[in-house]
Amino acid sequence: MKRLLPTLLFTLAASQAHAISHCVWNPNFPAGPFNLTRVMPTAYVPADAAVGTVIGQGDLREFSAPPGREQVNCRNEGDVMMNVDLANLAPIDPATLRPIGPDDPNGHVLQTNIRGIGAMVRIASPFSSNGVPRNEFKPVDGSPRPLIPFKAFKDDDTELGIVVSGVHNYVTLIKTGDIAPGVHQINVPLFQATLDFDNIGLMFRYALQGTVIQAQCSIIGDPVSANPVKLGEWGSADFTGEGFTTPPVPFHITLSTCQADPGGMTRASIELHGVNGSQPIGPTTSGIFGLTTDSTAKGVGIQVLQDDGSPLALETEVPLVPLTNGTMLLNFAARLYQTGPSADVQAGVAKGALSFTIRYR
Numbered sequence: 001m002k003r004l005l006p007t008l009l010f011t012l013a014a015s016q017a018h019a020i021s022h023c024v025w026n027p028n029f030p031a032g033p034f035n036l037t038r039v040m041p042t043a044y045v046p047a048d049a050a051v052g053t054v055i056g057q058g059d060l061r062e063f064s065a066p067p068g069r070e071q072v073n074c075r076n077e078g079d080v081m082m083n084v085d086l087a088n089l090a091p092i093d094p095a096t097l098r099p100i101g102p103d104d105p106n107g108h109v110l111q112t113n114i115r116g117i118g119a120m121v122r123i124a125s126p127f128s129s130n131g132v133p134r135n136e137f138k139p140v141d142g143s144p145r146p147l148i149p150f151k152a153f154k155d156d157d158t159e160l161g162i163v164v165s166g167v168h169n170y171v172t173l174i175k176t177g178d179i180a181p182g183v184h185q186i187n188v189p190l191f192q193a194t195l196d197f198d199n200i201g202l203m204f205r206y207a208l209q210g211t212v213i214q215a216q217c218s219i220i221g222d223p224v225s226a227n228p229v230k231l232g233e234w235g236s237a238d239f240t241g242e243g244f245t246t247p248p249v250p251f252h253i254t255l256s257t258c259q260a261d262p263g264g265m266t267r268a269s270i271e272l273h274g275v276n277g278s279q280p281i282g283p284t285t286s287g288i289f290g291l292t293t294d295s296t297a298k299g300v301g302i303q304v305l306q307d308d309g310s311p312l313a314l315e316t317e318v319p320l321v322p323l324t325n326g327t328m329l330l331n332f333a334a335r336l337y338q339t340g341p342s343a344d345v346q347a348g349v350a351k352g353a354l355s356f357t358i359r360y361r
Contacts (some may be wrong), residue, residue: 023074023082023198033202034066038171040186040210044261045117045175047216048269048359052097052105055173055212059101059122064206065166072164072195072203078157082197084137086127088149089189089205093118095176108147109174112208113188116179119208121148121190124168128152135160148191164193164203171208179214186210215266215323216360217255225252228351229334231302239300239338239345248305248333255330255358260323268330269359271317272304276353280314281339287311288337289352296348301339304354307331317359330358 025031043056076082090110097105100120109118123146126136137152146152154162173186192205229251238246253270260266274280277293287304288311291297304312312318312332320330334352338345 019077021075021077021080021082023072023195023200025200026071026073029069029071032066032070032072032204034068034070034204036064036066036166036204036206038062038064038169038206038208040171040173040208042211042213043173044213044215044263044266045179046266046360047179047181047214048361049175051095051175051177052100053175054100055117055175058172059170060172061168061170063166063168066204069165072200074154074158074162074164074195074197076154076156076158076162078155080155080197082137082154082195084127084152084193084195084203086123086146086148086150086152086191086193088191090119090191092149093176097174097176100172100174103145103147105147105172105174108149109176110148110190111176112186114179114184114186114212116175116177117184117186117212118174118176119186119190120172120174121206122146122170122172123148123150124170126162126164127167127193135162137162167193167204167206169206173210173212179212181214181216184212184214186212213259213261215259215261217258217268217323217328217358219358220254220256223254223256225254231334231336231350234336236342236345236347239342241342242338242340244338245303246336248309248335250331250333252329252331253356253358255328258323258325258328260325264322266323266360267319268321268323268328269317269319269361270312270330271357271359272312272314272354274314274353275355278302278352278354284314284316285311287314288339289314289354290339292351292353295351296346297350298346298348299338299340299342299344300350301337302350302352303335303337305333305335309333319361323360
């Protein structure tokens, strides 16, 4: 028994020597720090999308890993504090934004190299508590969906240890302001992760790349097919009662060099407002507006119709059709509309004037 005791003591000593909290660069791979580059799929954004609109698919997941397979291995025996700082390299966008799903983006949207486009990055393993909590760093604020920037720590037993060989990340591109027309290439460093234990320091930097295309069209010259639209000549006797209409006269607005999204989600819309004295008559949804101040006819107005023959509402944005690539036509029609008794109809020049705004949502 006495001869066995030294062996037993040696075994205990070896066990104690092995059980030391530590972090090291795995010697089987190159030493870091390493660089992670997340390449996003091409995304489209309507030209007039509201600030806060998600560009493309939101919360898009990837495990980003370094090509050299660098990794940091940490083991905590519950006797030390290990701190990780996941700090933004890109400025935080100051825009005030509405929630996106369960996430509050404010303070977490990082500016990209493209004006008006920000990126929100949600981090999972190994920097959240959603995987195997004992083998991950934990966000200081306890968030189950930590967003860059944030801090994480480890102060308890890691059991199998923590391996930092990349990061599970979810990226959401967000419109934060006006975006210039055309094709935009995102290429920007967003954040880095540093560890304050065992002189590890900087573990990795994370950059984002991708293409964003603004879906819209151009308006070249006067896009209205007939401006003014000729509604014909009519005798006052032709107007037989309130609500009488003349045959509709078709016209169209040409949109040129359209850049559409493949999913056909972006739609052109139009908003009409009266000018030169023309104002809505009755409900704006009827599409009827009065004559200009220099008109001499009385008792009639003008009604604008959509391509399907239904009234085109005034003073409100009306969605029309999905964008298609190239040149496309927005088809409408207009007609005279009797607005009162036949006795009030007076012959003369009948002119109407509208301004229009085309948007892409």
